[in-house]
Amino acid sequence: MKIQVEIFTVNKRFPLTISRGTTAKTNNVLVKISQDGIEGWGESSPVKVGDRHQSTEVIHESLQQIKPQLEKFHPLQRQEIEQVLITTNLPSSAWAAFDVALYDWLGKKVGLPLWKIWGLDCKKIVPTSVTIGINSPEGAKSRTRDWLEFTNIKVLKVKLGNPEGVEADRKMLTAVKDEAPNLDLYVDANGGWNLTNACEMCNWLANLGVKYVEQPLAQGEEHKLAELRKHSPLPIFVDESCFNSRDIPKLANSVDGINIKLMKSGGLTEAMRMVYTARAYGLQVMFGCYSDSTLANTAAAQLAPLADYLDLDSHLNLIDDPFEGASIQEGRILPNNLPGLGVQHSASRA
Template structure:
């Protein structure tokens, strides 16, 4: 019988993490461990309120999985059946699946990327995200955190501050920029008016500017946008790729949204089949979650895996950053 445990990770942030729908100064994630007394596997859950995930819900669902027979799992097939029957939140599902897969790989002497059919992890360039702030704070923020070492920056925006904030980032740095709207626009024509003001040479793409429910608006926007439009909130653990292709130029796959390594690989394959560009992203995670993402990252066109650098004290040290690239320990 396997021994499972869960532990809350109380993570203080270096600065207020403000996006269009909320702001936070700390996060509660979870560390899930499975062991047979000799071999161990660990996985991270980073709940996100956008998808109805709270720490309290994940703890309740974890207890349900224990009662349903999680300690008696003897294979990945057993585990996947259990997770299908009891369907926990995607973040918890990823933590449990990845912990077991890491345990299995350790037990069998396999590399995780091998088990997933992926190329070996290599140094991974990542963008760095500038949260929403007053435009007058941008230059000091970029200087304090030495952000010009990154090959690109992502700028979180809301409807109210978007133009001034993006223009200020473009003024104080020569880095190319990704604009992330986190569903803050409602009208495609208003969004197009904003996009028309941006430098076409400096902005790489815009990420999920309108709510995921605005399918018709995205279909209207796609052929008119001066920049590629990338889906984030519109892609969770399942997606209609025929519809996505009509709305977006690419998709952002996050392991916490996908609910597991195996489903993330499936989504990646479907994106390729539908000729969509691919981005691998993250929630606010420790280096355990980022280490996991790096097991897949070589297969993606763009990486946004910077969130462990937002933590005041990162507990695991599994990944380090140097000159804008990520390296495994």
């Protein structure tokens, strides 16, 4: 098969601030594989979690280096391809792009969307949350209004863990709830609290009707999660603390759910392993995203019927998304009936 790797830039309509910083644009990587007149696409976006920093440059270079080893295979030789990816220690985000491209090729080869190949029921897809980044109370209200005007949203995920402290978190969350009293609220602290603050905030947030708290403690403090769970009336999800299925067993007794992201897991293959591993431990499952375009989020949407919660909104905040694929209907991200991912270049729209 032939492999092409190229970088493209996406710009956010509204910069996103979390506890670790602000992002206004990203350089993502597009992977195309070609065989038998069929082209499969996959996307990689940068990942920066603790010491696991996968920059655009690292991702692009790693894919270029591994191309000669992979081009000798046919896209159907997945087991052999996976062994090469394991032995070369390919970064997870780069692996995700290639893995998704293989699935896109397969779907196009057989003429079916992936969700149909896997026998999934799109009626089970829950509404996706859309994100309110760390901001002033008035800024958070304004961003909430922006989302309400943009689409028929059902759920807001509010980023807390403000460097200014939990009082700033309280004021912002209260402002969002005042602006959208009828929407469900999720909270993601991105590791911005210590144990004391996390216990305090989880109880306070529960009284406001928040549904769950994601990554309340920083990566590296997983040993404190069991103690937090004892004192939290809210379900605790982990994101930065859980990259792949191998991380789940050691977290299973300390949390209620995991956030699966293709760029962390290494693609759809490992994402499915994570779903079934989590279920075996009685955990709930969420699918999330980084600064992904429609391409990667449509890939995740193919597995969306398996999720309890969805946070696939990054592409909705782009002003120059080069792709179209899954659509948003009544707050739900729904894959289409086109073969493979069902993703096309925006410029090719009829």
